[in-house]
Amino acid sequence: MAQIEIIVGTVTGTAHRVAQCLATRLAQLGHSCLFNLSGAAPNAESVWLICSSNTGCGDLPANIQPFYAYLLNQSAYLGGVRYAQVNLGDSCYPAFGAAGASLETALQDLGAKPLCAMLTLDAVYTHTPEPAALNWLATWETQL
Numbered sequence: 574m575a576q577i578e579i580i581v582g583t584v585t586g587t588a589h590r591v592a593q594c595l596a597t598r599l600a601q602l603g604h605s606c607l608f609n610l611s612g613a614a615p616n617a618e619s620v621w622l623i624c625s626s627n628t629g630c631g632d633l634p635a636n637i638q639p640f641y642a643y644l645l646n647q648s649a650y651l652g653g654v655r656y657a658q659v660n661l662g663d664s665c666y667p668a669f670g671a672a673g674a675s676l677e678t679a680l681q682d683l684g685a686k687p688l689c690a691m692l693t694l695d696a697v698y699t700h701t702p703e704p705a706a707l708n709w710l711a712t713w714e715t716q717l
């Protein structure tokens with residue numbers, strides 16, 4: 574069973590709720606989940622599940638910015654890290670999904686391996702993101 578570190582970036586709690594929903598499903602599958610709400614450097618032995626929203630003008634929420642800084646300052650190759658990302662945004666904003674795209678670029682530059690393509694959820698069309706996130710998880714949960 575996998576050890577999963579769930580790295581959450583949120584302003585008003587939506588991404589946290591999505592993360593909790595995914596954690597419930599992962600626990601049902603027998604995996605152990607640890608929440609990282611401060612953006613502290615994660616355990617490179619864990620699978621990283623990133624659930625973050627966008628704020629400002631394509632910016633990451635303040636609570637996950639230390640994680641982004643950790644990636645940008647990382648000199649080690651992270652080819653052994655497996656990860657998946659949910660990127661919550663709103664296409665009313667010109668920088669739709671830009672914060673999650675920045676994280677994705679930083680992870681791939683370090684060689685981290687995506688378990689699946691990033692899920693980008695648009696609040697204009699997806700009013701309840703939890704079911705969409707669970708459907709996405711179902712496409713890759715067997716890889717854990």
Ligand SMILES: Cc1cc2nc3c(=O)[nH]c(=O)nc-3n(C[C@H](O)[C@H](O)[C@H](O)COP(=O)(O)O)c2cc1C
Nearest residue numbers: 583584585586587588626627629631662663669670
């Ligand atoms: C002040 C503000 C700025 C935002 N800026 C962006 C943005 O630049 N790009 C984007 O895709 N979504 C943007 N959003 C939309 C949020 O990312 C979206 O509503 C998300 O679901 C909020 O999740 P949270 O409750 O976890 O913070 C913004 C929302 C607010 C309130």
